[in-house]
Amino acid sequence: MTRKHDKPEGLSRRKVLECMTWAGTGVLWTVTGGVPRSLGLVGEANAQAAGLTFLQISDSHVGFDKPANPNALGTLEEAINKVKALPAKPSFMIHTGDITHLSKVAEFDDAERIISQARLDVHYVPGEHDILDDGVKLYGERYGRGTKGAGWYSFDAGGVHFIGLVNVVDLKAGGLGNLGSDQLEWLENDLKGRSASTPIVVFAHIPLWVVYPQWGWGTDDGERVLGYLKPFGSVTVLNGHIHQIIQKVEGNVTFHTARSTAFPQPAPGAAPSPGPMKVEDAKLRSVLGIASINFMPGQQRLAIVDTPLQG
Amino acid sequence: MLPAIFAGLLQLALLAPPSAVAEPATSEMVKIDNFTFAPQRLTVKVGTSVTWTNEDDIPHTVASTSNAFRSKVLDTDDKYSFTFATAGSFEYFCSLHPHMTGTIVVEAATGGPAAP
Numbered sequence: 028m029t030r031k032h033d034k035p036e037g038l039s040r041r042k043v044l045e046c047m048t049w050a051g052t053g054v055l056w057t058v059t060g061g062v063p064r065s066l067g068l069v070g071e072a073n074a075q076a077a078g079l080t081f082l083q084i085s086d087s088h089v090g091f092d093k094p095a096n097p098n099a100l101g102t103l104e105e106a107i108n109k110v111k112a113l114p115a116k117p118s119f120m121i122h123t124g125d126i127t128h129l130s131k132v133a134e135f136d137d138a139e140r141i142i143s144q145a146r147l148d149v150h151y152v153p154g155e156h157d158i159l160d161d162g163v164k165l166y167g168e169r170y171g172r173g174t175k176g177a178g179w180y181s182f183d184a185g186g187v188h189f190i191g192l193v194n195v196v197d198l199k200a201g202g203l204g205n206l207g208s209d210q211l212e213w214l215e216n217d218l219k220g221r222s223a224s225t226p227i228v229v230f231a232h233i234p235l236w237v238v239y240p241q242w243g244w245g246t247d248d249g250e251r252v253l254g255y256l257k258p259f260g261s262v263t264v265l266n267g268h269i270h271q272i273i274q275k276v277e278g279n280v281t282f283h284t285a286r287s288t289a290f291p292q293p294a295p296g297a298a299p300s301p302g303p304m305k306v307e308d309a310k311l312r313s314v315l316g317i318a319s320i321n322f323m324p325g326q327q328r329l330a331i332v333d334t335p336l337q338g
Numbered sequence: 339m340l341p342a343i344f345a346g347l348l349q350l351a352l353l354a355p356p357s358a359v360a361e362p363a364t365s366e367m368v369k370i371d372n373f374t375f376a377p378q379r380l381t382v383k384v385g386t387s388v389t390w391t392n393e394d395d396i397p398h399t400v401a402s403t404s405n406a407f408r409s410k411v412l413d414t415d416d417k418y419s420f421t422f423a424t425a426g427s428f429e430y431f432c433s434l435h436p437h438m439t440g441t442i443v444v445e446a447a448t449g450g451p452a453a454p
Contacts, residue, residue, distance in 0.1 A: 093395040093414065129397060129413060155434045159397065159411040200403045200431035201439050242373070243437035300372035303395045 078323040079185030082110060082120040082147070083230070085267030086287035088156065089138040090128035095303035096311060099128070099289035103141050105336050106288040106317050110145045117319065118184060120147045123267035123285060124154025124195070124232030130165055139169070153178055154232040154268065155195040163196065179210050181217050187322050188221065190214065192231040194246045204233030204246035211251050218255050226261040226322060226329070234266040236275065236282050239295035244269050253280065263320070263329045269301070271314075272333050283331050286316040312337035365389060365419075368440065370398050370412070370432075375440035382422060384447045389419040401433040408433075 084106060091099040110120070122142070127134035142149060151170040158166055163177050174180040177193040192214070194204035206214075218227075229235065235252055237245030246252075256262045262280040270292035275282045290303040291314040298304065306314060316335040323330070365387040369376045371394060382388060390400045392412040400409040400418050406428055409418035422428070422444040432438040 095395065129411065156397070159434075198433055198436040200401075200429065200436055202436045241437070243435050300374070300394070302373065 078321055079187060080115065080117045080319060080321045081184070082117045083123060083265055083285045083318040083320060084110075084120060084142075084288060085123040085232075085285040086125040086154065086270055086289055087122070087138055087142075088125055088128040088287065088289035089141075090131060090134040091289050091303075093290075093303060095290035095305045096315075100137055100141065102312070102315055102336060103138070103288045104144075105312070106315070107141055107145050109317065109334070109336065110147070117147065120145060120149045121189075121191070121230050121265065122149055122151045123230050123265060124152050125156040125267065125287075126151065126154070126166075128156055128289075130157055130159040130161065132165065135165060135169060150182070150189065150191055150230075151178075152191045152193055152231055153195055155198075158195060175213055176207075176209055179213065185322060186324060187226045187228055190217065190227065190229045192229060192235075192252070194231045194233045194235070194249070199247070202247050203237070203240060203243055204231075204235075204249070206246065206248045206252065211248060211255075214252060215255050218259075221259075223258045224260055226263070227256060227259050228263045228265065228320075228329070229256070230265040232266065233268045234273075234282070234284055235264050236277075238269060238273060238284070242295065242301040244295065244301070256280065261327045261329070263331075265318075265320070274331070276328075279327070281328060281331070283318070285318045286314065286333060286335070288315050288317070288336070291315070363387065367391065369393055370400075370438075373398075373432075373435055373438055375430075375432075375438060378439070379441045379443065381443040381445060383445055384422060384425050386444070387419050387421040388442055389417055391415065391417045397434065398432045398438065399434055400430055403429045403431065 087103045088099045089103060096102060126138045153163065153166045163171065167178060171178050177196040179191060179193050181188060181190045183189070192206060192210065194206050197207060198205050229252065233246055234244055235246045235249035260279055264280060264282045266284045267287070269284050270287035270290065271284065271294065272286060273284045291306060292301050293304045313335045316333055319332045319334065321330045363385055364383065366380060366382050368380060368388060368390045370390055370392045373394065380388065390409070392398050392414060395414055397411045397413045399411055402408060407420040412418055422442060425444045425446045428442040428444065430440050
């Protein structure tokens with residue numbers, strides 16, 4: 028295999044990841060302008076107009092104003108405008124954390140003002156940026172109602188059991204994301220007695236599986252979650268945190284991470300650090316976006332469609 | 339005259355930490371850059387003030403694993419200083435990105451007045 032030296036190394040790695048995305052999913056993808064997009068599934072879902080469709084947005088980082096995107100609030104608004112323009116209204120939205128950049132009251136207020144314009148119920152889990160200095164206090168006041176511990180909970184919709192987990196609290200030196208024994212015990216009880224045919228969607232900020240430990244992209248006790256989920260025939264794990272799409276299918280479990288609406292991050296190992304990645308201004312909106320997830324009764328795998336803000 | 343100076347020095351030594359009398363207070367810097375603490379391991383004398391500066395576009399914290407010190411969140415260019423008054427090895431990490439770890443080794447001051 029030859030390597031082109033006239034291009035940054037990150038590009039070739041990125042291509043590899045795109046291929047991984049393509050290979051690892053049941054969704055039909057095409058690559059346009061270097062950005063993977065799905066073909067057909069949106070149309071298919073519209074034509075059949077059945078099942079449950081919900082959206083995932085992630086990593087809004089309201090308050091972020093560095094070169095990688097000087098206006099993260101603006102791109103969040105663009106994402107919400109896309110949601111408002113959808114021909115079929117989704118059932119609800121999940122937000123997989125890092126709503127704000129610095130947990131400031133004004134950032135939470137701005138996020139709420141924009142996201143509420145979608146006129147959808149939003150189920151949140153916190154990212155590490157939402158619980159700075161004051162811990163889960165501010166986040167909990169806004170989004171913690173009816174949740175346990177640091178903000179975990181479950182609910183049912185359209186025949187699917189949804190579980191929101193918190194893996195950004197009480198992180199240990201040298202470690203990865205952390206759920207803790209209280210939350211794991213709660214989860215075990217929450218799943219007890221549930222029919223193995225119930226489709227399960229688990230969502231949390233940091234990937235529950237180990238994507239790239241050198242950058243902290245994984246959850247130390249995530250394996251325990253997967254252990255509890257083994258009996259279930261259809262499990263979908265939705266995460267954020269890494270600001271890019273990575274998908275993996277392992278047995279009955281589909282893992283998927285969503286794009287950010289604020290700024291991209293490099294592919295694992297493709298840069299000296301996972302910090303915000305500056306791309307050409309014209310390219311920014313092709314690496315930001317939202318995800319739409321459709322569940323059709325009788326189908327084991329949920330269809331996940333990632334749509335960039337542009338392109 | 340001489341005893342008076344001696345008494346004055348003694349008074350100073352009682353008021354201030356020994357290192358402040360023995361040698362000028364020192365300070366050291368740790369840079370937070372590309373999700374690493376640099377230098378990752380820093381050896382200082384007792385009484386040294388260490389200042390961390392966040393040069394990343396992402397906030398970080400400086401948190402001792404033994405709770406000896408803990409910064410507030412440091413946004414880009416924010417600084418945090420801590421003066422190490424006791425000898426020992428102090429492990430610390432970023433509580434947001436716990437794979438970021440560092441160590442400050444604090445050695446007893448030498449060349450100063452002998453310990454009683």
